[in-house]
Amino acid sequence: MGIYTRRGDGGQTGLSDGSRTSKASTRVEAYGTVDEAAASIGLAREAVTDPVLQAALLFAQQRLFNIASALANPSSDEPAVSEADVAFLEAAIDQLSDANGAWRGFVLASGGEAATRLHLARTITRRAERRVDALASEAPVDAHSLAFLNRLSDLLFAAARATATSDGIAEDLWDRHTEPPSF
Numbered sequence: 001m002g003i004y005t006r007r008g009d010g011g012q013t014g015l016s017d018g019s020r021t022s023k024a025s026t027r028v029e030a031y032g033t034v035d036e037a038a039a040s041i042g043l044a045r046e047a048v049t050d051p052v053l054q055a056a057l058l059f060a061q062q063r064l065f066n067i068a069s070a071l072a073n074p075s076s077d078e079p080a081v082s083e084a085d086v087a088f089l090e091a092a093i094d095q096l097s098d099a100n101g102a103w104r105g106f107v108l109a110s111g112g113e114a115a116t117r118l119h120l121a122r123t124i125t126r127r128a129e130r131r132v133d134a135l136a137s138e139a140p141v142d143a144h145s146l147a148f149l150n151r152l153s154d155l156l157f158a159a160a161r162a163t164a165t166s167d168g169i170a171e172d173l174w175d176r177h178t179e180p181p182s183f
Contacts, residue, residue, distance in 0.1 A: 030135040031071035033128040038064035040121040047114035056092055067145045081148045089151035096158035106174035111164025118160035125153040
């Protein structure tokens with residue numbers, strides 16, 4: 001089978017159960033944004049040097065593909081992720097947060113290339129969570145998938161902060177009263 005099929009040229013796509021739907025449907029938007037989150041984590045993973053964090057990010061990408069696959073099949077009721085997967089993220093968040101020290105305010109996407117890529121992945125993961133939540137108002141969605149997306153964005157935030165710290169790069173904090181620079 002080739003890459004192109006021409007079946008989607010009219011704005012429809014096939015779901016895993018064989019049904020067809022609009023490419024603009026809530027379901028396609030949900031699993032497409034989960035796929036985007038996985039890709040953004042892959043981009044971040046390429047800049048991260050810590051092998052343990054790289055492994056955690058790869059784990060997250062694998063689970064995001066499980067979630068996208070489940071969302072692409074409206075006939076499936078098989079769980080995409082488990083409670084243990086969510087617990088893993090929570091334990092990783094706790095460990096990274098301990099290394100980060102006190103939270104001093106809202107952090108801008110900064111702290112070096114790896115940290116900034118992690119922040120970008122965090123924002124895309126938050127959007128994926130919103131899209132999956134929108135689908136959950138229309139169709140059944142595994143509750144663990146929503147919890148996983150929520151914790152994953154928290155993990156990415158903690159990982160961005162820890163990466164900036166380990167790279168020795170100061171984070172930029174939000175300051176409502178920042179003056180414009182002189183040129």
